[in-house]
Every structure is written in C-alpha cells, then in structure tokens.
Amino acid sequence: MVKKFISLSLITLLSYSAYAGGYRVAMQGNKQLAMGHTGVAVVNGAESVFFNPAATVYLKDKWSFSAGVNVLIADTKFQNKTYGWENETRNVGTPIYAYGAYKATDWLSIGLAVYSPYGSAVDWDKDWQGAHLVNNIDLKAFYFQPTVAIKVSERFSFGGGPIFVNGGVTFNRNVSRSMADEQGNKTDVTIEAKNVTAWGWSAGYLFNFDDHLRVGMNYRSKIIMKETAGTAKFHDVPAFGQGLFKDGTITAEMPLPAELSVGVSYEWNKWLFAFDYNRTFWKIYDALVIDFVDSPLGTSVNPRNYKDSSTYRLGAQYTVNDQLSLRAGWYYDESPVQDGYFAPETPRNDSRAYTGGLTYKFKNGLGVDVVFSYLHFSDTNNSYDYFNEDGQNVSFGGTYRSAVTSGGIGVSYSF
Amino acid sequence: MKKRYLLVLPALALMVSCKPEISEKIDSNTYYPGKADFSSYVAIGNSLTAGYMDGTVYKSGQSNSFPAILAGQFKVVGGGEFTQPSFADDVNDVGGLLFNGVGNPSFKTKMIINMSTGGPENIKGESTIEVFKQQKTAYHNAGVPGAKTFHVVAPGYGSMAGLAVGKANPYFVRTATSENATVLGDALSLEPTFFTNWIGANDVLSYATSGGEGVDQNEVGGLDPSKYGGNDITHVGVFQKVYGDITNALTANGAKGVLATVPDVTAIPFFTTVPYNPLTPELIGVENIDKLNGLIGMFKVILSSQGQGDRFQLISKEAANPLLIQDKTLADMSPVLEYGITQAVASGQFPIELTPAQIKMIAMSFGQARHATAKDLMLLTSKSQIGASLPVSTGSPVMDALLKKGVSFPIGDEFVLNTVEQQKVKTATVAFNTIIKQVAASKDLAVADMNDLLNKAVAGLRVEDGQIYTADYFKGMGNLNTVMFSLDGVHLNQRGYAFIAAEILRVINKHYEASIPLVNPAVYPGPVLLPTN
Numbered sequence: 001m002v003k004k005f006i007s008l009s010l011i012t013l014l015s016y017s018a019y020a021g022g023y024r025v026a027m028q029g030n031k032q033l034a035m036g037h038t039g040v041a042v043v044n045g046a047e048s049v050f051f052n053p054a055a056t057v058y059l060k061d062k063w064s065f066s067a068g069v070n071v072l073i074a075d076t077k078f079q080n081k082t083y084g085w086e087n088e089t090r091n092v093g094t095p096i097y098a099y100g101a102y103k104a105t106d107w108l109s110i111g112l113a114v115y116s117p118y119g120s121a122v123d124w125d126k127d128w129q130g131a132h133l134v135n136n137i138d139l140k141a142f143y144f145q146p147t148v149a150i151k152v153s154e155r156f157s158f159g160g161g162p163i164f165v166n167g168g169v170t171f172n173r174n175v176s177r178s179m180a181d182e183q184g185n186k187t188d189v190t191i192e193a194k195n196v197t198a199w200g201w202s203a204g205y206l207f208n209f210d211d212h213l214r215v216g217m218n219y220r221s222k223i224i225m226k227e228t229a230g231t232a233k234f235h236d237v238p239a240f241g242q243g244l245f246k247d248g249t250i251t252a253e254m255p256l257p258a259e260l261s262v263g264v265s266y267e268w269n270k271w272l273f274a275f276d277y278n279r280t281f282w283k284i285y286d287a288l289v290i291d292f293v294d295s296p297l298g299t300s301v302n303p304r305n306y307k308d309s310s311t312y313r314l315g316a317q318y319t320v321n322d323q324l325s326l327r328a329g330w331y332y333d334e335s336p337v338q339d340g341y342f343a344p345e346t347p348r349n350d351s352r353a354y355t356g357g358l359t360y361k362f363k364n365g366l367g368v369d370v371v372f373s374y375l376h377f378s379d380t381n382n383s384y385d386y387f388n389e390d391g392q393n394v395s396f397g398g399t400y401r402s403a404v405t406s407g408g409i410g411v412s413y414s415f
Numbered sequence: 416m417k418k419r420y421l422l423v424l425p426a427l428a429l430m431v432s433c434k435p436e437i438s439e440k441i442d443s444n445t446y447y448p449g450k451a452d453f454s455s456y457v458a459i460g461n462s463l464t465a466g467y468m469d470g471t472v473y474k475s476g477q478s479n480s481f482p483a484i485l486a487g488q489f490k491v492v493g494g495g496e497f498t499q500p501s502f503a504d505d506v507n508d509v510g511g512l513l514f515n516g517v518g519n520p521s522f523k524t525k526m527i528i529n530m531s532t533g534g535p536e537n538i539k540g541e542s543t544i545e546v547f548k549q550q551k552t553a554y555h556n557a558g559v560p561g562a563k564t565f566h567v568v569a570p571g572y573g574s575m576a577g578l579a580v581g582k583a584n585p586y587f588v589r590t591a592t593s594e595n596a597t598v599l600g601d602a603l604s605l606e607p608t609f610f611t612n613w614i615g616a617n618d619v620l621s622y623a624t625s626g627g628e629g630v631d632q633n634e635v636g637g638l639d640p641s642k643y644g645g646n647d648i649t650h651v652g653v654f655q656k657v658y659g660d661i662t663n664a665l666t667a668n669g670a671k672g673v674l675a676t677v678p679d680v681t682a683i684p685f686f687t688t689v690p691y692n693p694l695t696p697e698l699i700g701v702e703n704i705d706k707l708n709g710l711i712g713m714f715k716v717i718l719s720s721q722g723q724g725d726r727f728q729l730i731s732k733e734a735a736n737p738l739l740i741q742d743k744t745l746a747d748m749s750p751v752l753e754y755g756i757t758q759a760v761a762s763g764q765f766p767i768e769l770t771p772a773q774i775k776m777i778a779m780s781f782g783q784a785r786h787a788t789a790k791d792l793m794l795l796t797s798k799s800q801i802g803a804s805l806p807v808s809t810g811s812p813v814m815d816a817l818l819k820k821g822v823s824f825p826i827g828d829e830f831v832l833n834t835v836e837q838q839k840v841k842t843a844t845v846a847f848n849t850i851i852k853q854v855a856a857s858k859d860l861a862v863a864d865m866n867d868l869l870n871k872a873v874a875g876l877r878v879e880d881g882q883i884y885t886a887d888y889f890k891g892m893g894n895l896n897t898v899m900f901s902l903d904g905v906h907l908n909q910r911g912y913a914f915i916a917a918e919i920l921r922v923i924n925k926h927y928e929a930s931i932p933l934v935n936p937a938v939y940p941g942p943v944l945l946p947t948n
Binding site: 179392 | 434435436437438439440441445446475488491528530879880881882883893894895896897910932933934935937938939940941944945946
C-alpha cells in the first residue's frame, strides 16, 4: 500500500538525452566529430582507439596522441497551451577525450582511451510544471579503455580491449505533484550515486580493399551500472511523512547500451569520405527500478521502454596542404524514446546534425583540431504518460523544441 | 594563421548558438477574452465561493478559493485586480471565528487528519479571526459562508447589531460596508464586468446536512424568508424571484457571467461516505449476536401485530449488517412496544429484568426505529455515532453494556437522510437548477453545471492529463493526491476548487468564445495531515 503511495513512480533516474538519442553524447574526437562523428573505417590518428581499435595498427607513426574538449550548449523550450505553461532550460556540458596509441611492432599496436560517451545535465526551474518527473539531473560516465590491435595483413586487422567505467548521477525530482511541507514547499528527493564502476569490452576489425577503400566494424558492449549504495535524501518533508520519506540507501541499475558501428571510407587524392552506421541497443532500458532500501517507499518502477535506434553519419575531409585539413559532416540521429515515454529529462527527438572543423598542424608537429556542430530538432508534441498518481497513470507533456550547439578544440601529436 | 585565432574559433561557435523557437509559440494571440471583459470580476455565492473548506475559512485555503484561481487565469486575458476578504488576522492559519475574543462551537478551527488517531479532527489551537473587527470593504470575492439566495439581497445581513438576534452572518459582518449593506450591493459597487454566481446550495443543502431537521417551505407555502429556520428548504417561488433579481442587478450594466447549479446530495461525500451497513459480525462481536437477535426477534414479534415487524431484521453472522436508525417519518410504535415489552418482562420471556421506567425509555427509543436500507444516506457525522455508548445510563448495567448506537440503539434521525427527506431535497434541487438554467438562457449567460459535473465525478471524471477525480471523501493514502473534497465532506479543498475553476474556464471558453488557459488541480494541496494534534 505504502509503496504505491505518493505514486513514487520515481523517475527517470539516470536517463538524459544530452546530445544524441537517449543519454549518449557523441563527441569522442574533434577530427571525427567534424566529419559527422564517422570513424569506424577511418585511419586518421589516435581517435581510432575509440572509433575502431583495429585501425590503430595502420597509423604511420610509432606514437600517436589526441585529446580535446567540447563545450556544448543544449537548449530546450517547453510549452503547453492547455495550461499556458512555458519553460526553458539551458545546460552546458563539457565532454572530454584523450587517446594514445603505440605501435609496439609492425603488427601489434596498443592503445589507451579515456572518454565520456554518456552524460550531461539538465536543470529545470525548481518546482516547474514537470517537477514530479525531474527538477534536475547530472549524469556522467567516464570510460577507460586499454586496447590491443593486431595486423593480420596489410588488408586486415582486428583489435579490442576491456572497458572500465566510472560513473555517477545526481538526480532531483518532487515526490508528487502536490506533496508539500507545512510551509507549502514542495517535497523533493535527491538521489545520488557516485563512483559506480562496471566493466565492458570493445572489439572491431578493419578491412582494406585497396589503397582507397576501407570497411570497418566496431562493437562496444552494454555495461550495466549497478549502484548498491546510493543515497536518497528528501527535502521539505511534511511532519506526517517523516517515517515514509526516510533518507537512506538506494539501489538501482542503469544500462549503458551496446553500440554497433559499421562504416566505410574512401580516400582519393586529397579527399577522404566516410560513412558510418550506428545501431544503439537501447531496448535494454525498459524501466528504471529504484529500491529505497531504508524507506517504506520500497521499490519504484519507472517504465522507459526505449527502442533500439540508428544513426546515419556522413563525413568528408579535404587536405589543403601539410598544415591544414578541412572537414565537414552530417548525421541523422534517431531518438530511442518512444511516444508516450517522452520525459523532460530526455527532452529531445530525432535530430539532424551539421558539423565542420579543421586541423592546423604547426611546424613542430602539433596539430590543433577545431570543431563546430549544430543539432537541429523539430518541434515535437509528446508526453510522458506513466507517472503514477494514486493508482492512475497521468500524462505530462506539451511541445518541446531543442537545439544543441557545440564548439570544441583538441590537440593531436604523433611521432 | 596565428595560434590565437584558432583558439577563438570554438568561442565564436558558441556565441552563434541560438535558442530554439517553438513554431506555434504561445504569444499575445494565443489567449483572448472572447466576448467577455474580465477587467472587474466579482464572485457572488456562499461558502463554496468564499473558499470555505475543512469546516471553516482559513487563510491558506482561502488563497485558493475558486474565484481567486479563476482571477489568476483571467489576468492572462486582461483580468483586473481581484480582492478577497482579509484573513490576515488568521495568524496560525487555523480558521474558526472569535466573537469579541470569545470562541464559538459553531465556528471551530479547520479540520485536519490526525495520523495518530487516523480521524479528522479540528486542529488544536485558538482562532484569531475576530468578527467584531470590521473591514467595511467591498471585495471582489463576495462569497459569504452560510448565505442562502435571499440573504444576498437582505439588508442588515452584515449588521453587527443583527448578529445578536441571529439576523446577520458573522462572515459578512466582517466585510459589510455598512449596517444596512447587502452582499449584492457591496459587490455591485465594484462595477463588475464579469461575474460568477454560485448561490442556492444552502437553500436546500442546509436541510440535507441537518439530516432533514428543518421545514420544506414548499410544503407550508412559506413565502417570507425572514421567518425561515436555518435548516429549511427555501420556497421555489422565493428562490425564483430573488435569483432573478440578483441576475438582473448583475447584468444591468451589461456584465457577462457564469451561473452555477446546485450539486445534488448524492454527489457530496458528506452523504455518500458512511455506508448504511458497516456492521460486520466482527464489529458487533459474534458472541453478542444471539443475545441481540433475541431482543430484535422480540421487537419484531411485538411490531408484527401492527404489520410493522419488518422494521427490523435479525443480525447476520456472515454478512455486513445495516445500522439501526431513527426515522421520524415512521408511525410511532412506542405504546405498542411498551405494552409488548412489559408483557414479555412479566412473563419472563425478556432476557433482562427491567423497571417500568426502563421499559418506557426503550419503547420510546425504538418507537420510530428501523434498520437502514441502501436507500438511506448516512451523514458523515454519523460515523462517530456508530458503536458509541448511550450518553445517559439506562440504569441497568446489563442494558448499558448491550446498547450501542447503530447496533442495538437507533442513531438519531438527524444523522440520516431518509428517502422522504431525500425526495424533498431532490425536488428542490431540480427546481432550483431548472430556474438557474432558465435565467441563464434568458440572459445568454454561461452555465457551469456543477450538479452534472459532480454527479459525473461520482463514477470518476477524467481530466486533460488523464487523472480521474472522484467525488469521494479522503480515504488515506489511496487518494491523497487526488481527493478534492475537504475534510468536512461538503466543501471542496484547494485542489477541488481548482477542479471547479477549470470547469468554469472550460465553460467560459466555450460560451464566450474565449481562450483562457486551464488550471491543473493536481498541483494544489489536498488535506492537511499531522502526526499528532
């Protein structure tokens, strides 16, 4: 009984669509981002440690390094004409990456990648109209991935390695639409999971048809982030609810879905063209289940019902001279969120991205990678229909419109 | 190319980032007043308009009266200032009333749920709301708790002097601009361009909430309301005249408005919460049932001589049993019972020895008693009666132990609305609502059919966001987030008044071709729950 109470269809917890669909942030290399974040069949520096470790054995230099950061600004506007609700949120994210590859022998290359493929934050006004779903969320997951790649021949190589993830989330929402303390402050809960760790793996291969055409595939496994010692902290609890909304431990699981990438690239004179297809296996995220271990609230099940989604990426690079390369790209990204599950912590729908950038290589060999990207979203009328209140699912929705703009800078060096 | 230029590029990129715009964005054309003008909105009515809930008016509750919620939405389409009677002196937010510093049992503090006992109670604490501190101000919210239709036009209804002789209303005394002011006159002084009028409920419901302890003036042809008792049903002719006068006055200067109908008792938790048959065998005590049935059986035998044996039924050990109630519409069988019981005691058939005085007392008590049926409406106030011991001893400890209200001793008629009383209520409600709709039609005013709305809410009414609101009393955690009636069972709570406001907005949008954003009841507070009181 008590468990159903307050319709603690607690959350949404960790899900947030930062950039691509779901909570995937596709910004793992400024060279490749400028080419629409293609790269599974591209040999273009240390970024391959992420895109396809198999490609690292074809790098020319013994040592290759690449690191960078993006500053992304994600804007979302929301309105509901029935009630005259208007709201907006602007959030800044700074995904980073750092890669190194070392060609130990002619046929063996090892590498190390650090990157943050999932994450970002959304921060609505406290007690806004959708506060029972989310007030704010801040999610981060860092991947540490050592790789080994083996060149079988000049035509074929494969590689891969384990992935260690360290992630965390802070999430706040109101416990219901009307619960408030004696002063009228709405009761809310902050759920925090810190330093959650998990393991996964990545593997890929690269096939060179000839000097021009490459085909590659890379797979990153799903990783289930299991929190067994998270915390729940309630605020502005009315006196009668002290026994119910008890601070304490929570356990929860959140999947970081598997991703399969296949791609092809073609080099011709000063041109490089790339096409990637990503399939992200979001279906694993069917519900967010949070167990309030120390509270009579019990277990909260929050349907998510994500679907697998695809991304189609195109990119091109033109090498002007030894110093300067120019890049451009485009991609189309499907949202994994299905109609009726559109929650304001994942307030985005399908998007089209336009990217561009360049690398300028200084005399000392240091390359500076600059990138700009813009994601265009259409208006979407959608809602989250599974917030349970007194046994009844109620809907929260309206028209959402998002835009994401980012600029990034990185350095690359090889010798 | 210089290095520093390169570093500037990402910054430039971010500067050009532009905020998205929704293509059909809410703008100055989205909402409009249509054919109505909300620059001066006045609300006429009774407690339902005043923001009365949980048995009183208190500061935080009043802030979400339905007219206040409406006025907030009207602001989007040119609504003007909206004032309500000041409850700034309700410093503890407990409601109630003081009369020259003295409390009054008819004006208690607000009801809350005491979690340690589980039940609704008046919150501990003293009222600080002083009736004698007159504000002498006309307010846009002209709702006066307790007002009947004819009170709205009654001079002196806010007179301090009239209070002592029961001719004035303490809530109106607090705000009336003069001794002879009328509710309507004060409201008209604000030159309303738009009004809501939800008056008429007390003209019938005060009879119903008293369990029918009043006179139906339609039966006695009572045309002079100054002679009415507080629990009487207003004569339909009086209602029609006064209601028409009020509407004429409000519309005299072209004001538009909404007239609201009177809800039926069957849609109000005060009448629908306590079942007629709450007595499970366990509740009665299975071990007592045979003994009680011995008693009941004897009464049945005695009354069957008059063809009245079916007033009672034997208590079942398996199924839920009906309450024993008093019904003043029944023929008084006390002489028959007195004779019969005396005979039974004398012949030794009666299980207990009784004195003639005790026999008389029992006979009187059961003379108009019967078991309740599904058609009887038990008032919310009957709840505390059920199973209670008698207030005065019968003189026999054995009898005292046996006689429990509702089980073996009838609950008073004032706690039951029986079918005869219900019919009077229904007839009057239908008549009043017919008048309200006719007047609205004649003046081309919008009708908010609250009767229809709440009748639909009995089964559950689904609103825009999918939530279903019902006309239920607070049930605990099961409807904590959706209950819309306050703990007094008659009036709505803040959430319920938002539900009412949303309906009135729908009506206005339709009738006056306006576009005003709705309110969502879900975010408004429900009952006050306290760990202890």
